[in-house]
Amino acid sequence: MSASNPSAPEGGPRHVAIIMDGNGRWATMRGRPRLFGHHAGARRVREVVEACPDLGIRYLTIFAFSTENWKRTQLEVAGLMGLFRRYIMKETKALQAQGVRVRFIGDRVRLDAKLITLMDDLELATAGNDRVHLTIALNYGGRDEVARAARRLAHDVAAGTLNPDEVDEETLPRYLDTHVLPDPDLVIRTSGEARISNFLLWQSAYAEYEFIDTLWPDFSAEELGRLCRSYGTRDRRFGAVPS
Template identity: 50%
Template structure:
């Protein structure tokens, strides 16, 4: 089985999972954190080098304030409770997304997670927090525009690599596989540039129900995909005569 180097996951369906059980949305988000823990362990076990998870989008701020507070509280809890274990397990944490306007305590936790684990090599866990693909591209264009204005680069010299280097994911390989749970079939503003040639797998289960077995099954589906990156695969033609 071919193992993808980089798997990205849109962890969707916490609220609907809770509603189906007559529970508050917070219960769904708590169950989702447990599914994330299991997925990190599974990724490490399967030899995946990079795992990116969509933890909190730049559009999530429009949710009811109580739910936003719950989500931020769970992020704090995850980092404070799990960071030491991640570090012991050799997991390096990286965070992508806009940080400038975050609350100081949240930004401090994100910075701490990155600095503590910077030397780890077992698994790269990328947390997309306050992240939106379009916002990321806009910020990258501003960086490049400033370089052009200052005369550091010429417009004609801008390449796809120039743009990739200006994104939050600079230095991170593009995802080979994007998994989304909950049955929705869209990227929802996640890694729009980076997922140009990613394989996409959409699963009907809600995120809290995502198991290590389903993770492995998604990798099996990936392993039989034919990736052409815009080209085509030449095959030998075998002919026979009667």
């Protein structure tokens, strides 16, 4: 057990990724509009981030908005974009105080200029932090990420800076949005759905998965701790056989 993190579970995950699902259903169950649930979900993020150091979690990646979420109503999409802007403006000081380094992954082309500026500013403001690395997947899709990575790789091959015969499974990750991050050890999806929804397709090849019934606004630091302890009991062989 870590001396610096006395409550960290033995053998717990270093990198946890979360598909934060169930905000809309949580709000509907209370007779409120879906955006009410998204605001509740945003507040839950702070509790989870604050819990990470004591649980030995160095990296936390959260799925905030997918490339497929543009299919939602214009009202909901606009509300979510406004929520992202407010979250960044409201949480910057707290993230700094907690030593959290923030990164964004995903394609920024469809995002509005003000949001992009806020994202850039938050990344710059927290660049020197190292206690927790929070990665926010915004307008992110796993297939889209791999396609963009392959495009960048192809440009380097065409430019003669990369030998195509040397391209292997160690090469492509250097072109992914997550190239500076370790692969996730544990992926959690809330709300009872048992699918990965195009999230970290390459990176989670050997991740452990937990599909739980809890709706995201009801997710707690205690439940995260329980899942981390469960992870620590698993036999991680990565294709090998027990010794």
